[in-house]
Amino acid sequence: MAGGIVLVLLTIMTCVSIIGRAGIEYGLRPVKGDFELIEAGVAFSIFAFLPWCQLRRAHATVDLFTSGLPPRVNRFIDLLSEIVMTVALLIITWRLYHGMMDKLGYHETTFILQFPVWWGYAAAFIPAVISCIISVYMVGVRIGELSNKKPVETGGTIH
Template sequence: MHKIMMSLARFMAVLGGIALSALILLTCISIAGRLLNGFFHKDFMQGLLPEFSNWMIEIGVGPVNGDFELVESGVAFAIFAFIPLCQITAGHASVDIFTSTLSARVNRFLRMVTETVFAAVLILIAVKLYDGMASKMRYGETSFLLQFPTWWAYAASLFGAVVSAIVGVYVAAVRIYEFSTGRIVIVDGMEADA
């Protein structure tokens, strides 16, 4: 089961990485287009090469229309796509100044409680994203510039949130097993020191 969940988490991280890379490229193209558009509008270029400058402006050299709408939607998906890998590898930030002095059993108990609460929160987020998506579909809401249905962004985020919830529930079940048996299934920094 652990291999399946790890594969699912890695798959989601790859999807999130692809989405984030595409958004970075989109942002760079949009910024470069905005700078070039301003450059071609300057008096210097209009005086030096007016035909070329006007041609570049006419073919559409400029910022990508609706870039912030795409970035907003894509980043939401990317965040949810990275959560499963972070969850299953115990990669979340932790402050263990206090807990490092506690026994291994107490630390396993704290991890069990934390992971269970986190799984419940991930389930709640997925449910609320579904409610939001259904609402956007019902009212036919679209984005301002690109006019794409906003439920598309909700659906992408919901996909990531559902996978995050599945992995979160698995990790919570593992932590309950670890606490009950004392056997470690998912190694994190606390077990490395023991």
């Protein structure tokens, strides 16, 4: 929900800023530092959506070739996909943490608004950690599906 709220607010701010740019001759102004706010806000929103997407099996899938395979093979493919996604999320979160610490250490600020750059990293890091936790949990779910020969309903599609 937080990611969606932030995206809605960013959309409103973008519209206001565009109207301000279009109406400069009428005394209007764009939102100061709008691109800096969009950069940090979109990063947070993307990472805020990941835990829910991971839990609900809502990532894009291409099952053109796998739809005809036996259910056990599909469950194995799901497990491999889950492991790959977990490794990717762990690496991204690890590097996000190091980037955040780097920005914090150098006291880097944005050009226009002069807010610390690490704030955006921190805002994305929190949901990234949650994504890692859920992703590890989902690997356990996929292992359970493979050994029980029965898919577990987590709110998304099941095979």
